[in-house]
Amino acid sequence: MDQHTQLPKVGMVGGGQLARMTHQATIALGQSLRVLAESETDGAALVAADVQIGSHTDLDALRAFAKDCDAVTFDHEHVPGEHIRALAAEGVNVQPSADALIYAQDKRAMRERLTELGAPVPRWAPVGSLADVEAFGLPCVLKATRGGYDGKGVWVVSTADEAAEVVAGGVGLIAEEKVELARELSAVVARSPFGQVAAYPVVETVQRDGICVEVIAPAPGLSEDLGAQAQRLAVSLAGELGVTGIMAVELFETADGRILVNELAMRPHNSGHWTIEGARTSQFEQHLRGVLDYPLGETALTAKWVVMANVLGGEPGGMRVDERLHHLMAGDPGAKVHLYGKAVRPGRKIGHVTVLGDDLDGLRARAQAAAIWLRDGVGHIEH
Structure with a gap:
């Protein structure tokens, strides 16, 4: 709680443009947005008054950041799930929870859960070898299970040689059909x-x-x-x-x-x-x-x-x-x-x-x- 305004204080982990624009939205609501940024030159750090510098992978930095926040949320999906669970176990109001966020962090977990729920998804399968890709069928789309964005971590492969090059990268992968x-x-x-x-x-x-x-x-x-x-x-x-x-x-x-x-x-x-x-x-x-x-x-x-x-x-x-x-x-x-x-x-x-x-x-x-x-x-x- 902000002691000056007696209004809630939200902490947002990540200092990019999403935190920057969320900061703008807090102003009209009379609130304060606390930002955990990796650098003083991050977009939100340039405009928000309450900025802490630290890494989203550092649990101690997250603990210090979350102190006195009414809710802690995120401008990216890269905070380790075990850190989110540790904060929640210590009484921090983390929104969304680690149990929800995993489905935005891990594409395999997301595909498995959506399939269980009967949601419409492309045909897919986990792959760990070239043989798995060939069994799935070519051409297909290979996706890194974690960390991809803006086209990164996504490969459209048409031949076994192309697939082998991706598999050799050593990242966790799923294969999906190439949707028309x-x-x-x-x-x-x-x-x-x-x-x-x-x-x-x-x-x-x-x-x-x-x-x-x-x-x-x-x-x-x-x-x-x-x-x-x-x-x-x-x-x-x-x-x-x-x-x-x-x-x-x-x-x-x-x-x-x-x-x-x-x-x-x-x-x-x-x-x-x-x-x-x-x-x-x-x-x-x-x-x-x-x-x-x-x-x-x-x-x-x-x-x-x-x-x-x-x-x-x-x-x-x-x-x-x-x-x-x-x-x-x-x-x-x-x-x-x-x-x-x-x-x-x-x-x-x-x-x-x-x-x-x-x-x-x-x-x-x-x-x-x-x-x-x-x-x-x-x-x-x-x-």
């Missing part, structure tokens, strides 16, 4: 310890080189039945897995009109960044409400269409970012820019841009132009 995709979707939901749930409209996510570059809310052309099915699935999984706070269920929409669960994330998620301007309650405020067991907020859109484009780092040199912002704001004053305070590296997510309105094609063009302009300082940004 129509597109990728995401169903973001929130759940409180009390058991209240709230679902956001299902969105379409556009990937390039394994990285999400665009999110469209709501997913265009998605049938009412399939959208409701995706929301019901996400709500059901949140309850079955004991999730608290935000959970994103990344989905494949197949060419024959089915949905399959691809990944789970139990934290604010890139596919929900559009909610800051585009929904009545942002995913960051909703996550806070969830982990504190507050009643959850409305999820309705604030416009007919919302388009979010990720800003990726470009090549060094050229126009300063401040100058690019100046021109973007002049050319498209309706574009909302969020920069994460991160050092620029080619291909790294350094921010996002959101636009809202009635003309979907025009919004997509605006968002893409803004993201390219902020990355490269070239293009046309007149609205």
